[in-house]
Amino acid sequence: MDALVVVLNLVKHYAGHAAVRGVSFEVRGGEAFGLLGPNGAGKTTTIGMLACLLEPTSGDALIAGASTRRDPMAVRRAIGVVPQEIALYPTLTARENLRFWARMYEVADGEAGRRIEEVLDIVGLRDRAGERIDTYSGGMKRRINIAVGLLHRPKLLMLDEPTVGVDPQSRTNILETVKQLNREGLTVLYTSHYMEEVEFLCDRIAIMDLGQIIAMGTHEELRLQVGERDLISIATHAARIGTVLPASLRALPGVDDVRMREDRLEVLTTTGRRLLPQIVTQFVTHDVPILAIEVREPNLESLFLHLTGKGLRD
Ligand SMILES: Nc1ncnc2c1ncn2[C@@H]1O[C@H](COP(=O)(O)OP(=O)(O)O)[C@@H](O)[C@H]1O
Ligand SMILES: [Mg+2]
Structure with missing residues (x-):
């Protein structure tokens, strides 16, 4: 049982408001783990702390053995993050955007060209990669975000509600892509407020509400808790x-x-x-x-x- 992610009592307060109130869980290597909860549950805040984008008020998380507080550079190397908001240059093509991000992630120049084509293949957009991002649909942009998150071959891919507001075709593509990546061994941390998505993708699920995990387990374990x-x-x-x-x-x-x-x-x-x-x-x-x-x-x-x-x- 090697845990790739160990979350230790993470707390985040925003100006007195407790957005995350002591969240702990583990994600094993190779597992797909889901954070399921309604809007405002604290999913994005939790992901933000795991990705070293937000400093915890207290608590810590270890990713591939590295502390988000003491060794954020090692954490960043181990993770790929697919955020909710799109961070792409609209006037550049998809391929040019990936080239930019490959440099940011310090993918070796000799490898970058090949890796960019690989990740474009994974998200199924290689044939459209020469077009400008501002001609892309919201769902296609989200798929390019996933490609960006994969560039440096992370051990863990974290996706924050990647299907919200996208067309049905991209939604299916995103879910299938993540499922396939997990099958090939990539560890996945996936947040959603769509029950069907975490049911489809995730081996284990933590249900969040008001900054806390209120239930956690496999789909079957959670189902039994209902008592219905x-x-x-x-x-x-x-x-x-x-x-x-x-x-x-x-x-x-x-x-x-x-x-x-x-x-x-x-x-x-x-x-x-x-x-x-x-x-x-x-x-x-x-x-x-x-x-x-x-x-x-x-x-x-x-x-x-x-x-x-x-x-x-x-
Ligand atoms: N930058 C911020 N400043 C103040 N409050 C915030 C900020 N970001 C999130 N919150 C609040 O923290 C709570 C959790 O938000 P969030 O982590 O975005 O939840 P989720 O992603 O599950 O919808 C919400 O009540 C939200 O309003
Ligand atoms: Mg959110």
Whole structure:
């Protein structure tokens, strides 16, 4: 268990306002870790401190063993940051922007040209790289930001809500690109207020609200915290249901309740879709047709609601 990132009780106050109130977590090498929280939760402030752009009020973080307070240069070498706001020259082409950033990141001159083409390939914009940035859509600019963050081959890529305000095509491209980079071994720290994105990308998730982490774990661990049960809804012909099938479903281990709703049977279970084969077998055994099956799981949105009494998106 080598932690690439160790966050130790980070606190940030802005003129008396506590934006981050004691945040601690670890990210292991190769992992994709998500910070999920609504606007104002403190995600950007946390990323800012990890990226050595903001000085913590107290606490520290170690990235690849280097302290953000004592050795910010080593931290900067280890990380690539994709910020929310775009830091690109509008009148230069994408390739020229990357050349500028390659110099900033001290990518060796001999390697820079090749590396720029590589990162353009990764974000799928090599064929447009000769065009000026001010002709780019917001989503394309965001993809160039990711390319910039990758130039110096960081161990850790931090992305702060990279899909906010971008077109759907770029959104998909960004999510797929990050997923692929993580598959190839890059450690990822990803912030979002979109539940689906952290579910898609992240091995472990910390849920933030009002400057604190209020829940942390794998998707499955967080789901179990909700204490809600899965609902499996099976559409059939009402006249065929009878009484034997509901009774035999009720008798299956893991089934909490079976409800009849006109032309549907609803099975409430704590073991989720793992029970599906046994449920289907019961229908077959009792010769009751299945027209459709739907599984509704409690999700991170319901966990957030459960913990805070409000939704992720206001
Ligand atoms: N430069 C700043 N000065 C004062 N307050 C700030 C500043 N930046 C952020 N905040 C406040 O800190 C809290 C956390 O903000 P932020 O880290 O941007 O949250 P998130 O990225 O999760 O939306 C919010 O209440 C925000 O208004
Ligand atoms: Mg933010």
